[in-house]
Amino acid sequence: MIRLVGIDKTYRVGAHPLHVLKGLHLTVPPGELLAIMGSSGSGKSTLLNILGILDGYDGGEYWLGDALVKDLSERKAADYRNRFLGFVFQSFHLLPFKTALENVALPLYYQGVSRKERLRRAAEHLDQVGLSDWSGHLPGELSGGQKQRVAIARALVTRPRVMLADEPTGALDSVTTQEIMDLLKRVNAEGMTIVVVTHESDIAEQCARTVFLKDGRFEGER
Numbered sequence: 001m002i003r004l005v006g007i008d009k010t011y012r013v014g015a016h017p018l019h020v021l022k023g024l025h026l027t028v029p030p031g032e033l034l035a036i037m038g039s040s041g042s043g044k045s046t047l048l049n050i051l052g053i054l055d056g057y058d059g060g061e062y063w064l065g066d067a068l069v070k071d072l073s074e075r076k077a078a079d080y081r082n083r084f085l086g087f088v089f090q091s092f093h094l095l096p097f098k099t100a101l102e103n104v105a106l107p108l109y110y111q112g113v114s115r116k117e118r119l120r121r122a123a124e125h126l127d128q129v130g131l132s133d134w135s136g137h138l139p140g141e142l143s144g145g146q147k148q149r150v151a152i153a154r155a156l157v158t159r160p161r162v163m164l165a166d167e168p169t170g171a172l173d174s175v176t177t178q179e180i181m182d183l184l185k186r187v188n189a190e191g192m193t194i195v196v197v198t199h200e201s202d203i204a205e206q207c208a209r210t211v212f213l214k215d216g217r218f219e220g221e222r
Contacts, residue, residue, distance in 0.1 A: 001193045002028035006060035020046045022216040033188040035196045035204035038213035044197050053077045086155030090167040092147040094139040101135040104154045125153040145176035165196045
């Protein structure tokens with residue numbers, strides 16, 4: 001599903017180059033639940049931005065399914081994100097003035113789905129994450145765990161091939177954290193490929209495989 005071959009990424013910081021990713025090789029087969037672990041400054045955010053087609057890379061190849069992701073126009077990159085990827089973030093990224101149902105339906109608007117159909121599919125996915133009774137509530141009326149469930153429903157509503165989760169439990173207490181991980185594992189068991197970026201070992205231990213990123217290089221896996 002995902003294949004990285006010798007990925008390099010360098011940023012310019014003033015006159016000095018900052019070599020962030022250094023020849024990364026990684027294969028994520030369809031249906032895997034993978035954790036990427038690393039401390040702050042290891043390159044996790046840069047790698048996630050590349051996987052999410054939010055940033056480019058300087059060398060190597062990134063294959064998403066059968067598509068080579070490289071030098072895409074903004075329009076093509078947006079199209080790939082819409083068709084292939086679902087995103088879950090630590091800070092939820094919900095629109096505060098839209099209900100849970102409307103937040104989940106939003107990605108379908110950008111795919112040109114009719115209002116009736118996108119609300120139907122949004123309601124279906126809210127039910128999948130156990131929030132049917134909260135569909136008319138605004139994010140400010142939801143707990144942190146409920147907000148993350150809405151975010152997961154939103155990530156799933158476009159039927160992506162890969163979900164990218166960036167510290168998805170970082171803002172949650174331990175009980176809610178486990179509820180969210182149980183939900184992600186259930187989604188994964190239904191066939192979704194999921195990549196979780198985390199610095200929490202107890203989260204990584206619940207994934208099928210963990211790769212460790214340090215100073216821009218992979219240093220082993222478990």
